[in-house]
Amino acid sequence: MNALKTQIFTQFKxxxxxxxxxxxxxxxxxCILHCLTTPFLLAIFPxxxxxxxxxxxxxxxxxxxxxxxxxxxxxxxxxxxxxxxxWISTIGFIIILMIPLYEVSFPHVHQKGKVLMSxxxxxxxxxxxxIFSHYLNLKLQKKAPKEGACSH
Numbered sequence: 001m002n003a004l005k006t007q008i009f010t011q012f013k014x015x016x017x018x019x020x021x022x023x024x025x026x027x028x029x030x031c032i033l034h035c036l037t038t039p040f041l042l043a044i045f046p047x048x049x050x051x052x053x054x055x056x057x058x059x060x061x062x063x064x065x066x067x068x069x070x071x072x073x074x075x076x077x078x079x080x081x082x083x084x085x086x087w088i089s090t091i092g093f094i095i096i097l098m099i100p101l102y103e104v105s106f107p108h109v110h111q112k113g114k115v116l117m118s119x120x121x122x123x124x125x126x127x128x129x130x131i132f133s134h135y136l137n138l139k140l141q142k143k144a145p146k147e148g149a150c151s152h
Contacts, residue, residue: 020072092129
């Protein structure tokens with residue numbers, strides 16, 4: 001049992017070296033790309049009345065975004081000891097979460113297959129804030145003194 005715990009911990013420890021900020025920025029970029037291209041694709045190809053264009057897409061993306069944010073900012077906090085990038089990303093994540101909450105709360109306003117301007121505004125704003133927070137987190141990590149480095 002202890003060998004299994006050691007193996008899991010070692011794998012997780014190696015996993016911590018992964019660039020979570022890059023992955024988070026890419027996810028946010030793809031979110032922006034999705035938001036910008038969907039209205040054009042629906043206008044160009046009216047037959048593509050995708051059933052995926054409802055609150056579930058945003059909800060699933062939120063479930064994907066959250067762990068990446070958690071790992072990226074936990075790792076960054078351990079290195080640079082500054083919490084404000086995490087707060088900035090939290091604001092962006094809350095803005096993104098407002099989309100599925102809005103769609104569930106007001107289903108009569110949100111019609112399946114229609115992209116509302118409010119969805120675009122919330123998605124673009126929230127994703128941009130998250131990208132900025134990942135950039136800030138990476139920048140602070142690079143500026144932070146390296147472990148074991150002499151401070152004088």
